[in-house]
């Protein structure tokens with residue numbers, strides 16, 4: 146068939162359903178048809194299905210030859226993923242196992258590594274049986290540096306972590322000799338967080354850029370994009386990116402940076418008022434899908450879908466506190482707890498401050514674990530109902 150004719154014919158008659166059917170009905174004839182379709186002009190989504198259906202067929206010799214022939218050519222990665230998937234499903238056959246490994250090292254591609262990990266390790270991972278576990282059952286306060294204090298918590302026993310870390314040199318309670326040493330410290334604590342978080346669960350970090358005071362009028366102040374740098378340390382600590390939620394505040398509640406520009410109108414001197422903070426949502430690296438986490442809970446624990454925040458922008462006024470310079474608004478904690486934990490979960494704030502997260506967690510029937518280093522804040526938290534560990 147001429148190419149142009151082929152295109153018209155296929156456009157009208159080849160659908161994803163048809164290709165799926167060919168994949169299901171295993172026969173030499175269907176496999177040959179699919180191999181022919183692969184070499185034809187077809188939309189990518191249909192071609193992807195063609196490769197997947199080839200992999201479902203039975204003639205391993207022909208399938209192997211197809212992947213050897215096509216798998217190392219530069220084509221769409223979507224097609225390569227399907228070929229790689231076939232090598233995984235047929236990996237009982239040593240030849241396919243070896244071919245899969247060759248594809249993996251040839252492409253050195255993160256999606257393929259994740260497929261490999263899910264396929265070989267995902268099935269074997271069991272979530273801990275909570276009934277047999279030594280669980281924290283009461284609201285708990287850990288005193289001191291989180292890096293050490295968190296050592297008291299058993300592996301994989303926390304279901305959610307939400308925190309606002311000390312901002313680098315922004316407020317009186319944080320003092321590090323350099324930005325690198327600040328990030329190193331945060332990394333060590335995140336490693337601990339990763340160890341104690343149950344597989345597949347979320348950590349949410351509230352951060353925003355900070356500026357350090359300039360040492361003199363002749364020097365420039367430095368503005369640190371903390372949220373960008375947190376991505377790397379979260380990844381290295383064993384989490385992967387899920388979402389960024391933007392917390393938006395009323396403009397009248399944030400420091401005024403635009404005044405200078407409004408006086409002169411001079412380009413380059415523009416400094417907008419910053420009305421947002423980030424909530425970085427990450428998941429503990431795990432070889433199984435989120436469904437497995439959700440299935441541990443009864444349907445009766447589902448939220449009402451009324452008043453759901455449908456976008457990643459949450460409009461919440463900040464809260465001022467006489468005793469602590471950076472407290473969470475309760476509404477922010479409520480939303481995080483509602484969307485990322487279930488009633489009865491053990492939830493941690495490793496930088497507790499005034500303990501807003503603990504307070505709201507109790508109200509929402511979660512079990513909070515707080516950690517705080519500052520003696521004054523600890524004293525205040527001790528007045529509330531917290532146990533030691």
Ligand SMILES: C[S@@+](CC[C@H](N)C(=O)[O-])C[C@H]1O[C@@H](n2cnc3c(N)ncnc32)[C@H](O)[C@@H]1O
Pocket residue numbers: 289290291292308309310311312318319469471472473495496497498499500501502516517518519522
């Ligand atoms: C941004 S504030 C958290 C405020 C909190 N979200 C609230 O609602 O009050 C960070 C807190 O972390 C504490 N902190 C700093 N370094 C710490 C460490 N290494 N271990 C434990 N707490 C620490 C500080 O004392 C401060 O209270």
